Amino acid sequence: MSERFDVIVVGAGPGGMAAAVLAAEAGKNVCLLDENPAPGGQIWRGYERESEALSPHRMEFLRWRRRLSATGCAVWNEARVLAAPQRNMLRVERQSQCIDLSYGKLILATGARERFLPFPGWTLPGVVGAGGLQSFLKSGLDVRGQRVVLAGSGPLLLAVAASLTRAGAHVLLIAEQASRHTLVHLGLHLAKLLPGKLMEGATCRWQTRKTPYRQDAWVVRAEGRERLERVTVRVSGKEEQMECDWLACAYHLVPNLELPLLLGCAVENGAVVVDEQQRSSVEDVLCIGELTGVGGLDKALVEGQIAGNHAAGRTTQAYELVPELRKHRQFVHLLEEAFALRAELRSLAMPETIVCRCEDVTREKLEACDSWRAAKLHTRCGMGSCQGRICGAATEFLYGWDAHSARPPVMPARVSSLAGEEERGS
Ligand SMILES: Cc1cc2nc3c(=O)[nH]c(=O)nc-3n(C[C@H](O)[C@H](O)[C@H](O)COP(=O)(O)OP(=O)(O)OC[C@H]3O[C@@H](n4cnc5c(N)ncnc54)[C@H](O)[C@@H]3O)c2cc1C
Structure with missing residues (x-):
């Protein structure tokens, strides 16, 4: 079985949704596909069902969702791209069928995953990824009264701590491996570059104000018989032990590069190389969102709009967004600097x-x-x-x-x- 679309977008997170909307609104025949049961990607997962109180950005998700429905774009949920058998063709598995899709332009928006570092006890039940625990929460896990320690690096820790706190968990500690100095440096730069991001971080911190947020801190080991019972954390050089039900870790995020690599897109420093129109080194293939550098929701939305416009031949509209894009690319570098992993973590x-x-x-x-x-x-x-x-x-x-x-x-x-x-x- 085979089909053809002017534009195919792989990954229905914020970046992919924005790209599909812009290309379809410009009159292109677009297919947006994702392995998940509904659009939303990582950050907007489960937002259809959740209340505003539990889900920040829900209104933004609903706006993009409404626009997407109005375009008549083909939305293929539970569809996975497996391979690229020929130039301008993808092989997709959907509802037990294997379908070959050909395209004029391909926009890859396959997002990122958490980086997990090994330490003694990290494979015990109860030790999970920070975003993983958030996904369980969105799928209905009851965390009320559960004692959680969050550890690792990056803004995701604060966002997950805020979600867990809103859902009634008892977050005992957020252990951030970066130093206080680098976080202050990040804050000062953000105040000038993207004050909204600083506000977002401050809001998460306000919601988790009862939880200690320690810098220069990381988990040394996790212990328990059948499942996790306690963790040992090194905080500013001293070890502390605490009993807990969950340990949720994430050492920042790493882009999901499998598909861009399969297609031959150039990659540098762990991200796909693109120009200011989101074009990769492979003709007709554009990459957006976390794939081009971990920079969060707003970057994914801006890049998605640029790519959608570009794929539809609306280059003037695409170029209008470039000044905004440049700020988000600077933000990526600030995050990389601030949350660079310290050498001590190699010896855990x-x-x-x-x-x-x-x-x-x-x-x-x-x-x-x-x-x-x-x-x-x-x-x-x-x-x-x-x-x-x-x-x-x-x-x-x-x-x-x-x-x-x-x-x-x-x-x-x-x-x-x-x-x-x-x-x-x-
Ligand atoms: C686990 C996790 C939790 C996160 N939670 C938060 C949070 O609470 N707050 C916050 O601010 N940021 C969070 N982030 C960061 C956030 O995901 C990004 O900032 C934002 O969603 C980037 O959007 P994106 O469109 O680039 O990709 P994503 O939202 O990651 O979407 C990528 C999509 O591509 C799909 N996909 C990948 N490969 C294929 C394939 N081969 N075939 C079909 N579909 C495919 C995936 O299923 C996914 O739905 C989280 C990240 C992760 C990894």
Whole structure:
């Protein structure tokens, strides 16, 4: 089965929604597809069902949702892009079917994931990703009265702490590895560049004011028999122990580069290289949002509008947004500087600590390897079901390995889809 669209947008987060709306409003035949059951991406996940009190930005989501519905754009939920079998063609799995979609322009908006670093006890039940715990919350997890410690780095920690607090959790501590000095520096720059972002951070902090927010702080170990019972945190050089039900960690975010890499887009410093019209190094392929550098919701929306306009041939409208875009690109660099990971975090994992949890590969086994490829070949690190999505980013930090590689299928696929692919390929 095959279909053709003028513009295909992969990823229905804020960036993808904005791109699809602008291209479709300009009269293009657009398909917006995402593996999730509804548009919204990470930040707007579950916003259809939630109240304004629980969900900041909900009104903004509803505005984009309304515009999207009014355009008549094809919205394919639960559709995963698996491969790119030919130039200007994607292979998509949707409702047990494998479909080849061809396009005039492709806009990739596949977002980012959390970086998780290994430390003793990180694989215990009850230790989760910060955004992961937020997703459980949005899917109905009752956290009222639950004791949570948040640890890692980046603005996501404060945003998740605020969501958990609003939902009635008892957030005991936010442990931020960055120093107080770098955060003050970030705040001063933001006050001039994007004061709205500073206000957003201040609002989250106000909502979590009963929780200590410690800088120069990180989790050293997590312990428990069947599941997590306590964590040890190093705060300004001293170790503290606390009993808790959940430990939610995220060491900033890393872009989901699998699809851009598969298509051959140039990548530098962990992000896709694009110009001010969001064009990648591959003809007809534009990239937006977290893929081009982790910069949050507003950056994704601006880049989405630029790409949507550009794909529809409205370059004047696209160029009008460039001054705004430049501010958001500066914001990306400020975040990278402020939340750069400190070297001490490299020594948290002990020889017996698991680094690749899919294949049970310990740090000790990785020490003998000199590259990501060697680690894959000799230890099966990164060869399990997550295909290196978690341990790849961790080993990049631990050993400086380049763990970026992609081959089809870029997402887990049904056997029948894979069989379909073989039949077509033969
Ligand atoms: C777990 C998590 C939680 C977050 N929570 C917050 C928060 O509370 N507050 C905040 O300010 N920021 C949060 N962020 C950051 C926020 O996600 C981004 O700032 C913003 O959503 C960026 O939008 P985007 O359009 O670039 O990508 P995203 O919103 O990440 O959307 C990308 C979409 O692409 C889809 N996708 C990826 N690959 C494929 C494929 N091959 N086929 C089909 N679909 C695909 C994904 O399912 C996803 O829906 C969070 C990030 C993460 C990773």
